[in-house]
């Protein structure tokens with residue numbers, strides 16, 4: 212089946228930051244910020260580290276909801292804890308954010324345990340690659356697009372570059388570290404334009 216995810220800013224090239232909502236076997240709702248990769252058609256995927264409540268719920272129920280939002284408080288509260296009940300719709304068997312611009316209901320088809328590669332995380336934790344099939348996409352507001360953090364990383368490098376000549380050596384080294392990390396991140400999740408822009412600004416840093 213085909214879904215028009217372009218409408219909510221999702222293509223197969225990039226990776227997006229979304230809020231995943233799940234329920235446990237007692238009906239308790241949970242939320243967490245997790246990345247999303249779209250493979251086209253009804254195929255969707257994510258990678259979740261061992262130990263998260265989201266992973267546990269997905270393993271038990273085989274279902275999750277991807278909420279598309281750009282609300283900073285929803286991202287923050289979901290990351291440090293979980294969202295209070297008033298953020299959810301009244302659905303009993305599914306956790307859905309009331310104010311999400313849109314949401315995607317996903318059924319899990321495959322879960323594979325692996326060890327992380329190409330991430331800055333330096334321990335022995337497993338990561339679980341979760342493949343799912345989209346059951347439905349509900350769009351409440353197509354002005355709310357899925358968030359891709361490539362542009363945030365690029366803008367950070369541009370702002371730092373505008374100060375590069377007037378800061379001390381320690382700060383310059385810190386800015387260069389941010390260039391290296393943002394280049395890595397954009398290489399993995401950004402679109403072509405952001406990747407090209409990152410190469411341009413990196414060359415400028417190297418000249419100065």
Ligand SMILES: Cc1cc2nc3c(=O)[nH]c(=O)nc-3n(C[C@H](O)[C@H](O)[C@H](O)COP(=O)(O)O)c2cc1C
Pocket residue numbers: 228241242243244245246247257258259260261262263264265266286289290291292293
């Ligand atoms: C923007 C953002 C994206 C994230 N993406 C992922 C991800 O793709 N996979 C993952 O395992 N953790 C990711 N995290 C970290 C989880 O959100 C975090 O570990 C969270 O505490 C898990 O909550 P849970 O135990 O309720 O599932 C991300 C965090 C943020 C802020």
